[in-house]
Amino acid sequence: MNEDSLHRLALLLCVYHSNIGNVDSGNYYYHLAEKIAQKPGADKQLMMKCFKIKENIVFNANNYGDLMTFYRETMDYTKKHGFEAEYIQFKVGMATLIFQMGDAKKAIDLLFEAQKAKVHLETDTRLNIYETLGHIHESQKEYSKSIYYYKKYIETSYEYKTEITRNHSIATAKANLGFIYQIVNNDSALLMLQESYELFKQVGNQEGQYTVYAGVLLEKAKRASEESNRKRNIQIRARSRTHSRRSYQWKLLHLDDARIL
Numbered sequence: 001m002n003e004d005s006l007h008r009l010a011l012l013l014c015v016y017h018s019n020i021g022n023v024d025s026g027n028y029y030y031h032l033a034e035k036i037a038q039k040p041g042a043d044k045q046l047m048m049k050c051f052k053i054k055e056n057i058v059f060n061a062n063n064y065g066d067l068m069t070f071y072r073e074t075m076d077y078t079k080k081h082g083f084e085a086e087y088i089q090f091k092v093g094m095a096t097l098i099f100q101m102g103d104a105k106k107a108i109d110l111l112f113e114a115q116k117a118k119v120h121l122e123t124d125t126r127l128n129i130y131e132t133l134g135h136i137h138e139s140q141k142e143y144s145k146s147i148y149y150y151k152k153y154i155e156t157s158y159e160y161k162t163e164i165t166r167n168h169s170i171a172t173a174k175a176n177l178g179f180i181y182q183i184v185n186n187d188s189a190l191l192m193l194q195e196s197y198e199l200f201k202q203v204g205n206q207e208g209q210y211t212v213y214a215g216v217l218l219e220k221a222k223r224a225s226e227e228s229n230r231k232r233n234i235q236i237r238a239r240s241r242t243h244s245r246r247s248y249q250w251k252l253l254h255l256d257d258a259r260i261l
Helices: 003-019 023-037 045-060 064-080 084-100 104-115 123-139 143-157 163-183 189-203 206-260
Strands: none
Touching: 003 023, 003 045, 023 045, 045 064, 045 084, 064 084, 084 104, 084 123, 104 123, 123 143, 123 163, 143 163, 163 189, 163 206, 189 206
């Protein structure tokens, strides 16, 4: 078995053991893959593959400190060895983490720096930029800006060649957009959520379906309540007009009585 195949196998075993909770075994195979990637003459792309696997493992561990250390180390490595696109990718990951830690301004600064980079950015990286900017502006109640970035997310999702990946990405963006439309009382909220639901259904994402379906039900209930209130207000106004006419007629009647007396 050559080095590339051994490296691939080590990473597969790392992912497998990490997914089933065997942390020690996962770490063992990750370090094995890392040693292979660091051998003299090894393809530097092997190290990039290690980083991408490790990012998922550290992210799933939900430890902000370890994740921040990971991003700093990978940004140093990618910058040193000339992996510009990967450097931006990890910078975007750091920006997302910084936002989650509560520093929206610094996160926005990093994301704007990433957008200005003079290097072709992968679709995934640009989607991460748009989604994070959308979340940041949504959290700050800057809904028009949030809507702008979620729409950019939808546009960019069409770059995916694989239908299931493309549809899942669009479903995610339309869900975000639909929930924003609910907040700002945009009439497109229900349609956007229904389209998201159908796309999640097509790709088999049940969690996405349930989340969006709850939004659909809420929007339908809201509209039913508004329609009920509208009809009730019409009835109240109609009764009010009837009462006003009867009151006026009563006054006329008694005015005539007064004149007769």
